[in-house]
Amino acid sequence: MSKGITSKNEDYSQWYNDIVIKADLAEHSSVKGCMVIKPYGYSIWEKMQSILDQKFKDTGHSNAYFPLFIPKSFFSKEAAHVEGFATECAVVTHYRLKNDGNGNIVVDETAKLEEELIVRPTSETIIWNTYKGWIQSYRDLPILVNQWANVVRWEMRTRLFLRTTEFLWQEGHTAHATADEAIEETRKMLDVYADFAENWMGVPVVKGVKTPNERFAGALDTYCIEALMQDGKALQAGTSHFLGQNFAKAFDVKFTSREGKLDHVWATSWGVSTRLMGALIMAHSDDAGLVLPPRLAPIQVVIVPIHKTEAELQNITAFVDILYAKLKRLGISVKYDDRDTQRPGFKFAEYELKGVPVRIAIGARDMENGTVEIARRDTREKQTVTQEGLEIFIPQLLEDIQNSIFQKALAFREANITKADSYDEFKTLLDEKAGFISAHWDGTPETEQKIKEETKATIRCIPLNNPLEDGVCIYSGKPSTQRVLFARAY
């Protein structure tokens, strides 16, 4: 048990907050609902960004940047879209402040904007307004653009990383000549997200499609990756939308096809946000703090010297310098913590709290024996190994940790997908086991809504490649052809 971290079993929600704060990832800012992402937390986000960014580029996308502000009129052009976001928009109405004569700074009412500006909650509208000028011919297509940006959604209730008023994300916005091509893009980016979640974050995800109720405002189809947290609640970790011609029609974006026919452009958009940080934290961490997968850890290996005398430290440091260089050369991020202001025990606890995957401790005893002590964060196991061959042992260990973190999460997820064949069973499972519940649903929004109202569980997705299976809806008893995944969600 770590100092100051609430136990996961005692209060999961508090445990989560404690980890975010104590691991120095982020803190509440003086602006309601907004957080300060601290350097350590931001360095994890930067790793996520750089990996995702490379994947986007590898799949043919380029980055661009569009304005933070969206004229209100643009925003209103797509009916379902405005409906979906209207209640959570920050609006800029003035552009100047003044001194009121009593020493107070007030809004200068004479500086009222002709047209209010919306602080983007997402950029479809400003981007499609822009694309209108970029697209005339099929030769201009496809457009494959991504932007890294901040967005604002004025949520009622916020939680560090999981739901903040302002958050960081990337949003891809693509334009295509055909529906098939757009759908292919939508699915391709979903695969990119799933690959990233599983192979970098070590978080197993279910790929699926949303029901109409849960669909993005303005989309024809919303694909998603759904992850399961340790408390049995689901977390939507990324979405990829097939927008059809909705935005092209709203912004009058047409192109002339090879056949000389004029048609609206087909669109997709896809995004992941700093919410992934929340998923990462909740998926692996324990009561001792954060557990990071090696592939996203800003510090993969920390080396802690243990010494009594200055001579001992020098001896250790001489060895560490060589080891450090060897590991660096392998592309491993290493930190040698030779601060003499903190004792070893303090450092051990601190790096565990911060989720550093591998810790190497070296003392005078080790130097005599030609060994080091290696502790892995995920299992908290310690072993003594020879100094010789560490440059082979450490990379293997990091790989092993990466895999075992994923396998552990996967085993947990598999153990927490449960079939329910009656509504009673469904409700009992929700309260006693949680996790994903695989159940038959009659396909109607009404049934989905009722279940949501009565149990707070939503249909997280209809998994892709879902096996067809005749059954009856757990709620209405009507016939159903496949099971869908329900869960209570973040």
Add this chain to the structure above:
RNA sequence: CGGGGUGUAGCGUAGCCCGGUAUCGCGCCACAUUUGGGAUGUGGAGGUCGUAGGUUCGAAUCCUGCCACCCCGACCA
């Protein structure tokens, strides 16, 4: 927007009912001893008690207003 909290040193808190100028712990600074799992001792620094009024000889404490943030719910990525 409903419900519940909290605002006192960098952080966490006691004091408030019953008014008399603020308690303790962590952290911080100095020195010494320490260093294989969050060190110990001694000394020291640090406070407009969220804010604006009111009552009073006197307010962290009583009264009124305001502000902010957190947690739970509805909403949502």
